[in-house]
Amino acid sequence: xxxxxxxxxxxxxxxxxxxxxxxxxxxxxxxxxxxxxxxxxxxxxxxxxxxxxxxxxxxxxxxxxxxxxxxxxxxxxxxxxxxxxxxxxxxxxxxxxxxxxxxxxxxxxxxxxxxxxxxxxxxxxxxxxxxxxxxxxxxxxxxxxxxxxxxxxxxxxxxxxxxxxxxxxxxxxxxxxxxxxxxxxxxxxxxxxxxxxxxxxxxxxxxxxxxxxxxxxxxxxxxxxxxxxxxxxxxxxxxxxxxxxxxxxxxxxxxxxxxxxxxxxxxxxxxxxxxxxxxxxxxxxxxxxxxx
Ligand code: NAP
Numbered sequence: 001x002x003x004x005x006x007x008x009x010x011x012x013x014x015x016x017x018x019x020x021x022x023x024x025x026x027x028x029x030x031x032x033x034x035x036x037x038x039x040x041x042x043x044x045x046x047x048x049x050x051x052x053x054x055x056x057x058x059x060x061x062x063x064x065x066x067x068x069x070x071x072x073x074x075x076x077x078x079x080x081x082x083x084x085x086x087x088x089x090x091x092x093x094x095x096x097x098x099x100x101x102x103x104x105x106x107x108x109x110x111x112x113x114x115x116x117x118x119x120x121x122x123x124x125x126x127x128x129x130x131x132x133x134x135x136x137x138x139x140x141x142x143x144x145x146x147x148x149x150x151x152x153x154x155x156x157x158x159x160x161x162x163x164x165x166x167x168x169x170x171x172x173x174x175x176x177x178x179x180x181x182x183x184x185x186x187x188x189x190x191x192x193x194x195x196x197x198x199x200x201x202x203x204x205x206x207x208x209x210x211x212x213x214x215x216x217x218x219x220x221x222x223x224x225x226x227x228x229x230x231x232x233x234x235x236x237x238x239x240x241x242x243x244x245x246x247x248x249x250x251x252x253x254x255x256x257x258x259x260x261x262x263x264x265x266x267x268x269x270x271x272x273x274x275x276x277x278x279x280x281x282x283x284x285x286x287x288x289x290x291x292x
């Protein structure tokens with residue numbers, strides 16, 4: 001039975017860890033706060049005292065935590081998984097981290113004899129719980145082939161972008177574009193509301209017009225109804241992704257990035273307003289009085 005360590009049991013990671021149990025893997029889990037692990041333990045997962053304990057003897061270690069800082073802690077902290085993993089184990093980072101962090105982490109873990117795969121994901125928590133994520137992979141082809149049996153329970157599609165770090169590049173541009181769409185939608189809807197347009201007609205027109213992306217289609221009715229139920233992606237996480245993407249743009253582009261910084265600024269405000277609420281709450285900002 002393949003042995004997996006799963007670290008980070010938030011909205012996404014909890015469902016992903018459950019998929020390994022359903023697929024018959026032997027699963028050790030760790031999360032900063034243990035309560036999120038209780039039902040997984042009841043379903044047969046072993047609770048690990050630390051990321052290092054989880055990684056002990058694992059064939060693959062999968063992490064799904066918030067950001068660079070969390071990733072650094074769970075892999076390379078005092079009790080980090082990277083300290084205890086066996087030689088040749090797969091280190092699969094599914095969290096959305098910065099490109100530089102992915103490269104630095106890969107180097108350290110490869111130097112310790114691990115096989116590093118960056119595999120950030122697209123898909124919401126329901127896709128995570130049903131194994132239908134799209135995995136955005138950066139890895140050598142031979143390493144990806146070794147990882148495939150460990151990726152199959154969580155992803156229905158694998159997109160292999162190239163070497164380590166390339167999956168993260170794609171994930172960051174995907175989420176930067178999403179940030180721009182959602183901020184643009186909030187602004188457009190706020191203008192329509194304040195101009196007194198019939199919002200039912202506005203929604204119908206968006207749905208049949210050319211300006212709508214899947215992000216816009218998903219969030220438009222929620223924003224108009226001010227219905228943020230089923231929160232899936234928080235303003236804080238979207239801000240982090242947009243900021244990592246703009247940092248990458250600053251490194252790669254000769255020209256100054258055009259709109260990324262504006263999206264980061266918008267999400268900085270949304271994060272200050274409601275960090276752990278759904279990112280669609282962005283529209284509420286446009287009903288606030290201007291500063292200064
Ligand atoms: P979440 O529900 O906020 O969970 C975050 C996880 O990170 C929790 O397990 C949390 O532990 C852990 N964590 C945070 N800071 C930590 C630290 N300093 N040390 C150790 N653990 C720490 O977030 P999520 O929605 O599951 O997202 C997880 C990752 O997936 C993020 O990188 C996100 O950008 C990405 N993602 C999310 C979605 C989505 O729709 N939600 C979609 C695609 C990708 P506690 O439980 O103890 O707080």
